[in-house]
Amino acid sequence: MNKRFDPSIVGFFCNWCTYLAADLAGTSRMKYAPNVRVVRTMCSGRVDPQMILWAFRHGADGVLIGGCHPGDCHYQEGNYKALRRITLLRTMLPQFGIEPERLRLEWISASEGERLRDVVNEFTEQIRRLGPLRKEAAPTAAMAA
Amino acid sequence: MRLESENPLTLSNNGSSRIGFYVCHCGTNIAGVVDVQALAEYAAKLPGVVVSREYKYMCSDPGQELIQQDIKGNRLNRIVVASCSPHLHEQTFRTATAKGGLNPFYFHMVNIREHVSWVHEDRTRATQKAKALVRAAIQRVSFHKPLERKRVPIHPDVLILGGGIAGIHAALTMADAGKHVYLVERDPTIGGHMAKFDKTFPTLDCAACILTPKMSMVRAHPNITLWTYSEVTHVEGYVGNFKVKVKRKPRYIHEELCTGCLACVDACVYKDARYPDEFNLGLGKRKPIYIPFAQATPLVVLIDPETCIQFKSGKCKKTCVEACAERRAIDFEQREETKEIEVGTIILSTGFQVFDAKRIPNYGYGIYPNVYTALEIERLINASGPTAGEVVLRDGRKPQTVGIIHCVGSRDENTNRWCSRVCCMYSLKLAHLLKEHTGAEVYNFYIDIRTPGKGFEEFYDRLLKEGVHFIRGRVAEVTDWAMTPDEEGKLVIRAEDTLAGFVRRVPVDLVVLSVGLEGHADAEDVRRTFNITCSTEGFFLERHPKLAPVDTFTDGIFLAGCCQGPKDIPDTVAQAGAAAAQCMALIDRGYMEIEPNTAWIEEELCSGCHVCIAMCPYTAIHFDAQKKVAVLNEALCKGCGTCVAACPSGAAQQNLFRDEQLFAEVEGVLV
């Protein structure tokens, strides 16, 4: 590759843990890859599979969802529901020609700034290795709807 | 309606949005990395943007003025500010928006400081990311709807968990202000660690003398319900009305009947105390029926079923019962009971535990009898302690030389990373007291002496004058093998005298381990019960290290004392006062405004599939049998949005996080 592929990744971060972890990483001035663009939701349970497909559809090479550790959900069990949905969706992704590795769910608590940095860097590298998501692979609006 | 449109922007922005965009330099915090100029120019070209400005400090008054004037001057109907984390200034800008005459929820915030300028170095790529986030916000904000904040009433009663100096001070502060306080303590008495201390640094006033009066005030106060020997088992609800279950462990004594005369203790079939007593950390002995210490509050005895003959064999003469006579306070049948209370606010003041010195075997704790922890020494030199203040070692000797080892279980990647903050000062205090009590030669082994407090450095200076030795070096080991005659029969401390530049062996009679502070072993359970966050160290996490040091991320729950991090008594008391003030601010206002991010269900779209009903953790959704649709009770909804994500027909929607808002945002970060 002559020019290094710079993936664009959408991050759906839970307002109570992963989003705060990102804030903490900031206040601690940790440095990490700028590829993940964060969309804040109140709970990882709010992340709708269609939103994820929509992201792939509109040019995301990867999607990272950050929720609270099991048992720590601010809304009791939203993260478990996220887990179930994501697991299901991952099994469907190949049908759209999308490698399941492009979708990841991570538990990152508000105090785990370092972990956030590492996950973002590591995931960015993984997506970089996978290369850009072939546009024709992306689900059409119809599929997403 | 969801995704027919390829581009929500066109769908939304039929010229109706007039967006004002503002990027904050935050001094150089943002401008140093992100090209704010370029960002403003970029935003100006985005559809719907009428005004696009960059300003040094948007959160400053002039910054906010700017927004208000533009709303009026340019008939803006949407506001986007790119600055710091919404957790910091979202409120500020919503207020500004409202002052400008717009509904505050027409505002949206972009985090380009914590999430961009502070974490990226490459100016170009950072700016590129900032642009994407800004574009997303601008697309999103067009879909914003005017909203009203929900108000929840605040129940005037308060729960305080933990009866150490923090809990005691917070309880008295609020009780004196006329609030009703439930003070719940796990041990049989309140007082916490402070009750165990001999003197307090740097003033050396006696801990008991300043604490016990406050303890009895708690006991006597009409506005305080004191439940010792009790634990919180369950918490539900949210700010304003928490429902709390408290487990009251049986002490086999009817608290209200016991007068604390201790006749039963004297009468116990065990003529002398023979079981290690918890309050004196096993240095003293107690009977199966006992009070923790003379000023225990409440002054009510309790029975330890583990050691009481009646419980073990059922065949005791029960001389205690005889002694108690017609008061009949003793009840071997007493069962654990559960109380249910409602409170509007909660203060956690659960304190700390000291580092377990056994975790560093090289220091010989539990191996050599004359190695003590600092807390044990507090009891040993305490006039009301097991030796009545006489410093006699476990082997009966009196120490002529003492070595105090600092940073035991602190500043160490292998145990606890943090500085425990109080050890330097309490080590100095113990050095002074031990010298005073025994006239011994005292050696301090330290890495750095940290005395950042009022009168602390002066106290250090006093110790230097008193001729206490200070050897700068972390101790490697405490052993009992002698190299020289004068080391025979002594404990030998091996450390580098880093200021001299060579290693020294110092023989001593008594080793004091200045153990660090750490979160309680069960802090994790408490955290989950109350649904708050722990930092990785096992201390509870404050909402903001500087601007919200006693708040948690859960509204209505506050922190006081060492459960939030190591701190000394003055800081603990100050923090307890702050937490009390926070509670009272809520109580006196009587209500709290909460984010209007609740969900609702559009009847006409609902297919009545029941999916959302199963999803809701708060049973806020029920099924209307007539209309055959799901109905959401807004009062119960906490706004997680799980039902929205699950709804197959798009009937469930969430304020501030509507599908079109999020889809627009997602598309925005990507386009």
Add this chain to the structure above:
Amino acid sequence: MTTYSYYPGCSLKGTGKAYEESLLAVCGALGVELKELEDWNCCGATAYMAVEELSAFALAGRNLALAEQDPVDLLAPCSACYLVLNKTQRYVAEYPEIRQKVEQALKAAGLTYRGTAKIRHPLDVLVNDIGLKAISGKITKPLRGLRVVPYYGCQIVRPYATFDSQTHPVAMDQLLKATGAEVVKYPLKTRCCGGSQTGTLPEVGLRLAYILLKEAHKRGGDVLATVCPLCQFNLEGYQDKLASEYDDFVPMPVLYFTQLLGLALGLPAKQLGLRRSLVPSEPILARRNLHAA
């Protein structure tokens, strides 16, 4: 019958012969089969690793590559070998630059490395695999009344003690108790013997040996038990010199823990290489009425 791959290391073929003899004898008696690693080479040795790190990693790497071809655990009785082999495995895993060089070197020798070998010390195997119960069941001549000083030395526990405490190991204490011997409380059990120094800086190495032996004697030890040929050599080899330099020095036999275990199992002195001692243990054994078969 449990089987292990066996990596003697150079010392067990030379100054540590008695260690090899007693180890093989004990394993035989306990039904443990040792297959000597085919064509093993020098582990790379700490002294050498200090000055030629990469070559040392490569040398150790070859042994590991050879060992991997057999799924059974690899037994390394010499503490130095035990450390070097373990360290190599860890560092190759931790540091890509080292991995790349080692793999490249092994390729030149027609070998591949996966890092799957499990390196064990005989002490670990005897206590945790064979088990104290099984062993005490086979004790025929308990070492009653013999006061043994358990000396672990450094490299068996540091920094890769996976089977025991790095500061206060107890495995050998338990094993020796099982032989019926009286185990002396010895705070210096993991203090370095200075072995790697005696060769180049005698006064230093000797001083460390002196400190250990003096304290062992002060605590009433009859013999000192070691798990490492280098310690054994350093603590035993220079005792006449120590005697001439320190007037309060009292000689003390230094035996391998396998030799003591062998005695308790009733194995003949010859099989245990007792006669290879420079400081004979027979007198003290006799005084405690423990005549080797």
Add this chain to the structure above:
Amino acid sequence: MTAIKQMMKYEADRDKEFAHWVTGVVGAEKIRQCIQCGMCSATCPLSIYMDYTPRRLIHLAREGFKQEVLGSFAIWLCASCYSCTVECPKQIKVTDVMYALKRRAIQEGAYPKRLPIPVLAREFYKMVRGHGRITEGRLVFNLFLKTNLLKMLGMTRLGLGLLRTGRFSFFKESIKHRKELGALLDAVKSSKEVAA
């Protein structure tokens, strides 16, 4: 009477290349985090003989005072017992740092002349290169020829003792695949040249 020597240092006395090099050494990743607590020195059984304690070497090295570090006798006293590495509260692998300093000192010929260390290394290498194993007896014997080691030890009696007990064998220990082993060691050497 001893000559008066200037102890004060100028910024120009710092060798920044050296300081940079040491932070890149395997095991020294956290050397900048050292808080100079002296645990390494205190736990070191040989620090009693050291001119500069390990703690001081760590600081001198990261500050780039190369002469002091490479000239110090302490680095040659390290007996590889790993106490410092295990105990360091900042998890600096001090033993590895000591190794690196030894290697650097040898490279720059800055080792105390009384030490046969390079000779030992060379002989050791020759023997391993040639036979794959060390025949202790021979190694010592060769050293005896090359240095005055045994005389220095004054331990000819020990040699006899070992002979008597059959622990001092002259029989050459050797492996089968010597050629492959040679290739292996050469590969390392060349790879190092590449690195250099």
